[in-house]
Amino acid sequence: MPKNLQRQWWFMFPITFISGYAAYLLVSAAGIGGLETLAQMLVFALCFAALRTGLQFISWLGIVAFMPKLAKSVLDQETASK
Numbered sequence: 001m002p003k004n005l006q007r008q009w010w011f012m013f014p015i016t017f018i019s020g021y022a023a024y025l026l027v028s029a030a031g032i033g034g035l036e037t038l039a040q041m042l043v044f045a046l047c048f049a050a051l052r053t054g055l056q057f058i059s060w061l062g063i064v065a066f067m068p069k070l071a072k073s074v075l076d077q078e079t080a081s082k
Contacts, residue, residue, distance in 0.1 A: 006056070024044070027047060
């Protein structure tokens with residue numbers, strides 16, 4: 001995924017929010033309750049990172065599929081900056 005798109009607040013804010021909330025729901029469903037210990041925080045962080053990466057990938061595929069001009073402009077900006 002292009003780095004320029006990952007720096008856009010309109011792309012990263014919803015993904016980060018959704019990933020954090022989904023990770024919280026997953027950890028709660030697993031019966032881990034609060035995040036008091038280091039192990040609980042590590043499980044939450046791993047869930048969050050995996051969900052965020054997956055959502056970024058799915059979002060990029062959606063942008064490529066439904067807004068190809070935006071995807072092309074982002075890729076063109078990235079290749080021009082190199």
